[in-house]
Amino acid sequence: MGEKTTVHPGAAGRAVAADRPGDIRNVVLVGHTGSGKTTLVEALALATGALTRAGRVEDGGSVSDYDELEHRQQRSVQLSVVPVEWDGIKINLLDTPGYADFVGELRAGLRAADAALFVISAAEGTEGVTGATRMLWEECAAVGMPRAIVVTHLETARADFADLTETCRAAFGGDSAESVLPLYLPLYGPEGPDGHRPVAGLTGLLSQRVFDYSSGERRETSPAPDQLPVIEEARNRLIEGIIAESEDETLMDRYLGGEEIDVKTLIEDLERAVARGTFHPVLAAAPAPEGARQGLGTVELLELVTGGFPTPAEREVPAVTGLDGSPRPPLSCDPAGPLAAEVIKTASDPYVGRISLVRVFSGTLRPDETVHVSGHGLADRGHEDHEADERIGALSSPFGKQQRQLAQAIAGDIACVAKLGRAETGDTLSACGDPLRMEPWLMPDPLLPVAIQAHSKADEDKLSQGLARLVAEDPTMRLEHNQDTHQVVLWCLGEAHRDAALERLRSRYGVQVDTVPHRVALRETFGSKAAGRGRHVKQSGGHGQFAICEIEVEPLPGGSGIEFVDKVVGGAVPRQFIPSVEKGVRAQAAKGVAAGYPLVDIRVTLLDGKAHSVDSSDAAFQTAGALALREAAAEARIHLLEPVADLRVLVADEYVGPVMSDLSGRRGRVVGTEQAAGGRTLVRAEVPEIEIGRYTVDLRSLSHGTGRFSRSYARHEPMPPQLADRIREQAENGA
Structure with a gap:
């Protein structure tokens, strides 16, 4: 890094393959939407020769093909992988969505990768380092993932590399701000008519050489005399930062003693610190001008990736267990080891069928072999556990619209696998004779409910299959068939996630659905004691119907359910018909007595009744029991009970006030707060579920994308009278 000046493009027109894990970088x-991730991926593909400005990838794809694919992926916001080659190293570039609704795709990318490039747009100034970006940085730090920072959009008028670097140091440096420092400084060209000075090149701080990109090709020159003081100051700071992270404890003493540390030693220490995740270099990048291949900073970035980022063999393989949950010895990234691979994304191709994007952690995956597919245990999200042996189809390397065939995928590599009909995102692929299950990665909890119904009878016939395929591709989505409200509910991460899912249903699976208001599972209960008499007497010639029963109903504490008590004396209601009365009461309770919601938490006491020796029957006393309960309800105060959720909101300290005020406006009760790490506060509250249907969207807006929350059912409790009256009125009007 900082020393190489020649370009080593990968071989275009063939699948990029690797023979050993040491030749792979994932x-x-x-970065958030608009930061320039996809543009940077294209620039790196051009610089390595994987794309050509002539308009064609050598094996039939074009730049426009690639753009179209990526733009479509950004609209449906899915993870995409682009393999390139540099200096004999295969680099799998995983481009993740920037929008918060698709954090599931981002987490899949983090699982498949061994290092991360945080892409920050200089066009947004210091605001480009958002709270959400800081949270992702902390998430990577928690798992020890090496990270570097790439500043984009330096060509914009308000871009200031120095200010943005200082912001990154403050945001990401933590206790050691000197661990976030630039390796290069931008070299600005002549001032234009608008007063803006474009970035023309980069100055390497370690090599003290200028890499000029103004001609469209990278050229090495010496710095001008007036640049030397700025270079010297930044260089000394960088050297001190590198030495502070060095494993050689004598290096600092030698440096402070005035010894000149040679550049080779500094680069080696820098690369080791980057690979360990203790030093985070800042670089700059820009797309190539029209007609050129090399974009500003692309060579420097590729040198960092190949020289400083760890190989898959240097990263721990996720823990594995047997199918029964029994622990297994830790695996290593060994192509000759036991097969352990993971599906990080699934998609459906109209011609090929289901395609699985797979990261191989151990062993070697080969075409046409049979593997064991192990489900991931997300039954609560509509993903049933499954185990199956399946023969895989062709292996290919993904790139734009092209699928370049691979002879094998070794440990550490990423490949597309065709024809795994049962595989879902998050599943484990292993050897049939020694099936394994990998520890799953953390899936975000979908908290936005979307109730749907088929648009037509034809759609209704295809809905079940379409939904099953949808959730198989996306484990961040939860499918619910609510038994209380009889609604089909898709739980999503946000509105954009919802829109993408519904569009996928329509365009990919041919299912048109309509969204309907999401209903919360309310309950009814008695607010006071009441009595009721059920009389069911009919005589229309022949066998008649005769049943009379008298009951008393009283409320019980929450969670008691329905209690039925028999206090009949003297055989007024024959013994064989008492269960019939109870059955009728419970059936009516399930239907509700006021607004059509189930009746709960009551004691029903059967006191008296009458029967006929010929005309009484089981059906007659069931009807009488239901009538008696309805009559008692007409004489009593009926409360509507609404579900209340326990809410745990984790939010940055500066947003605690607005969050608590917002919760109060939702009829919530804040029950406590406590300090959390990273300048955040955990707010615990109890809030009616009817008030938090869109809370995932509203909290994101309220906290500028930094807030998170979880929810769990607490209990049902009485709804305010005015709100209950409105719901009863809607029920009476058939709304």
């Missing part, structure tokens, strides 16, 4: 690009 790099995930992280």
